[in-house]
Amino acid sequence: MGHSELPFFYLGAYWGMREQTLDDVAGDISATVRALGEAHPALRSWWWEDRAAPVDPDSQWLRDELEAARRRDGDGEPSAGDGYSVSFHNEPFPDYHSGPGSETKVKLSFFAGESGTPRLSNNCVLTLPAPKRAPQGLYDLQSLKLALHWMADIWRPDHALCVNTPLADAQGDWMKVSPQVGWITYLGPKYTDGIERAELPHGVQAAARADGALLWFPLPAADVAPRMVVDLREALVAAGCLPAGNG
Template sequence: MREDYYVGAYWGPRKETALECAQRAELFFHMLARCDPTFAQWYRGGRGAPRELPGHPVRPVVQEWEQLFLHGRNRTDAGKKVIEDLGFREYVWNAKKERTRIGFHCGAYSPWGGPNSCLLEPPPEGPVRERLLCAPLLAEILTSMATAWDPDFAMATSGEMLDLVEKRKWEVRVGWLTYLSRRLGTVPPLPAPVRIEPVGKLGWLLTLSPERMTAHNPEHVAFTAHVREWLDRAGLIERPEPPPPGE
C-alpha cells in the first residue's frame, strides 16, 4: 500500500523581508539542484505558460524569488490589503508528470498564522519517487533545507507514520530522518541503527534506519515512537502553544 511521504521543515515566527526570504530560496535551490537531476528546473503557475512546459520557468535567483514572494503575500478578503505579519507563500513544481512539488510559507511573525515552512512532496508514484525515497538522498535534501532556511526542525516521513507517532498538536515531529536545531537543546545518545550527523553548526541530522521506514511495518512504527520518547525525555519534543488570539 502506497504511503504519502514528504520532507518538511518548520520554524516559528521570524520576521523577514521578501528579499531575505529570496536569498534563502536562492541558496536552497542551488543546493537542491545538486541532489537530483529532476531538481534542476522549477516552474510556477499563471496564464500564458508555454503548452509544452509544466508552467512558467523559475530561475533560482534572488531577484525572481523576491518578486514571487511579494506576489504571494497574504491579503485581506475585503480590500485586498497586505497582511504583513503573515509573511509570504509560494509553490513551484518540476514536471508535468512525476512532479515534485515544493511549497513555502516564510517571513511570517504572527504567533497565530501557523508555522513558517518549506514542504517538499515527491511524486505519488513512479521511478522518480522510488529514487528520491532513499536515506542518502533524503539526507541531502534535509541538509539543503536546514542550511538555507535554518528551521527549528525538519523531517522526512509519511503522513501515515506521523499519525501513529505524534502525540501532541504542538510538538517537534520525528520521522525516518529528522533534523533538530541546536536551539532546541542537545541530542542524547540514541540506539543503533540511528545515525547522528552534524549539519554545520546549525544542528543534527538523525537517520533512524538506512532502509525505508514505513507505517505498515509495526517494528518501524515502534522504533520511531521509541526515538520520539527518548528525545521527549531530553526536552527536544515539546513546543509552546501560541497564546490565544488577542493576548
C-alpha cells in the same frame, strides 16, 4: 510493507515567527532551489502554475510574485509581519488550473517572513510522489539526507523531518505532539540540549548539522516502521530534548 504500497513522503522544515524582508525570502528560496538540484536531478528545474518556462530563482519575476501573493493573501493590503508564499512543481504543467497533474511530480512550497501571527508556522516543504512513481534514486537515503540538510542549513528551522503519514500518525496529533521525528530528522539548537546522553534506538545514526543535529535510520524508506519512530521520539523525550506532548 511492500515498496509498491508505500505512501508518499515529504520533507518539511518548520520555524516560528521570524521577520524577513522580501529580498531575504527571495534569496533563501533561490538558494534552496539551487541546493536541491545537488540532491537529485529531478529537483533541478521548477515550474510555477502553467508558465511555459522554468523558474529562474534569481529573476525579478520571483520577487514580483512573492509580493503579489502577499497582497492577495492580505486582501490587497498586507499587514506588517505578513509572510511571503509561493509553490513550484518539478514538471511542466500546462493544465495547472484544471486538474491535479502528474502523479510523478514533486511539489516545493515556501511560507516565510511571517512575524505577526504566532499560530502560523513558517515552513519549507518538499512533497514527493509515492515511491513506486518517483524518479529512480529520489528515495535514496543519501539524496534525501542531503536535501534535508540543505533545507536546514539555508532556513535554520526549529526542526525538520522526512516522514510519511503513517510514521507521523503513530506519534499522535501533530498539534499536540511536536516536534515529530521521521525517517530523517533535523533538530535545531533549541532541541539538542542533552542529545549526547540520549539512548537512541539501535541503529539510529546522528551527526552535527546546521548548528543542530541530523538523525536518521540507515534503512530504505520501506523498512522504517511506525514503532521505530515512536521509540526514537520517546528516547529524545527521555533525554530532555523534546517535549512529551499534551495528548
